[in-house]
Amino acid sequence: NHTNWFVRCLCLHPIMSSVLQKLITPQASSSSDPPRNKVTVVGVGQVGMACAVSILLRDLCDELALVDVMEDRLKGEMMDLQHGSLFLKTSKIVADKDYSVTANSRLVVVTAGVRQQEGESRLNLVQRNVNVFKSIVPQIVKYSPDCTIIVVSNPVDVLTYVTWKLSGLPKHRVIGSGTNLDSARFRYMMAERLGIHASSFNGWVLGEHGDTSVPVWSGANVAGVNLQTLNPDIGTDADKEQWKATHKAVVDSAYEVIRLKGYTNWAIGLSVADLTESIVKNLSRVHPVSTMVKDKYGINEEVFLSLPCVLNSSGVCSVINMTLTDAEVGQLKKSADTLWGIQKDLKDL
């Protein structure tokens, strides 16, 4: 033990260098560059973590920050991801309930808030989630004033509006995940009926992410062959093939998955990673996402609805002008009215 003590004293002598010092000679000066493609995920529930994992597995960010109010859960999730570092290409994963950890994010994905119970509609969640957002959004913008925000929490269209108001960001920097997921489900289900892959079926679901979403049947096509030309009744009640049922299945699918497993997360996580890819890689791909639609299609209110948007590193670079039937425009207006009906009653934005 004396020998041990002696050895320990000797080691305090500056000549004894650590393994690190012996192994590695620094070259670049110690300050490391700030991240260029940092993504923050707010909320580490099932949806937040599905977004995080999908983004990590697609190698989309060089730094990932997680924020939540539940500190134990947050730390546990961060550790579990860090333990997978060997298999990932995202070298820095951080987490804290303090938003300083989110500084310099390019993209912030907001999944925080309460979720639908079985049978509950998304619109029912509004006021509770508005209150949560009042504590979140200003903090996000404080630390990442140049970021783009993707809102995922439901009801997404209303909460995207709320986020836009609370953030003070220009409207091209605040998007809602919107009907990106509805369209993905639609394309999957339609493609299944035709025996092809979802990516080969072109179809857009726009408007509200929810019960009143609008399937644009007039645009549905495979390899440019327009389905409505093949079947003019498509999407109507008169249609013998009842294609309309497929859109109904899209609307019902979230309720069904919630009924079966308690929540949905994988599909929404994958769809958020898809949007993230377009933004972070400056791709200018077109996605149906929730954006500010005032002054389009005769809508006079500041509501957010999903339209096909060109997404790149500036956020919503532009919006595609859809050719919609009068009925489809009517449905969009109806969604807008429903949403404005809720928004005008929200307090303190």
Add this chain to the structure above:
Amino acid sequence: MLITWWYLYLAARTFVEQTLRMTSVLQKLITPLASGPPEPPRNKVTVVGVGQVGMACAVSILLRELADELALVDVVEDKLKGEMMDLLHGSLFLKTPKIVADKDYSVTANSRIVVVTAGVRQQEGESRLNLVQRNVNIFKHIVPQIVRYSPDCIIIVVSNPVDVLTYVTWKLSGLPKHRVIGSGTNLDSARFRFLMADKLGIHSSSFNGWILGEHGDTSVPVWSGTNVAGVNLQTLNPNIGTDFDEENWKQTHKMVVDSAYEVIKLKGYTNWAIGLSVADLTESLMRNMNRIHPISTMVKGMYGISDEVYLSLPCVLNNGGVASVINMTLTDDEVAQLQASASTLWDIQRNLRDI
């Protein structure tokens, strides 16, 4: 006049076609070419158990595009169906065109790889070895069904205590030992490499270090082999991993052992890291890579171990399963630790009934 009749005739014919013969959109749009039944899958993966670990494995495998078909099995039917639907809804973003699920194992037929995550998991503070008998009983139902429908598969056992349950699976399956592996210390080694690399300011993949033996409290960090760019750390610091080490590198291994307990305490379970590590193994097996991984394999006859136990050693994995095992140069102390793990595990195994 004739032209009018002609047009009327065409209109009538279209009407007949539309209403009576009723060619569907599908028929109008698509003309089949290939005939015969659809091709069987070549790279099918089954995941048994759709809890947090099973789904993390499934999603990691899907996002790494390793399978052309994914099957999920569980006993809880609603949850199973819900998980399958949630994955299917993401089809647009994936390259795995067929995702199926059923409580009946026929859905798993022709799998190349079967990942078993079923069973009960550790409660806070509970050791993995405590889960044994409960999980053995579950495996008695699962394993024969797996082999029945995929007699040529490779089974990756993940459920804990993984080394014992890999042994159990091997016994129940009747498969040759090179086709039954345990996820073993693949995860421990990944955690070790992350923690060590973090201290050195480099990426995990640039830190070489192996943890072998039991996946659990008695895992063995092979300090004598730890290196960066071939520079052996023990040569730089001969006390590394001992209690005399001023830098206390041993603490890093202790953190690896504790990390599962810590994550469970914080979030209730672990899933992401194990899911990623299983996808890593799947990749080597599926793509016939001959990469070396520390996974649980039958070690009787090695290092003076005379019992049929499964422990983690560095194994070369390819599409046949465990192609070979690397002969480690271990210190006497490290060999003794392996032997101690083997004894602990054999003590448990010999009391197991009906396998």
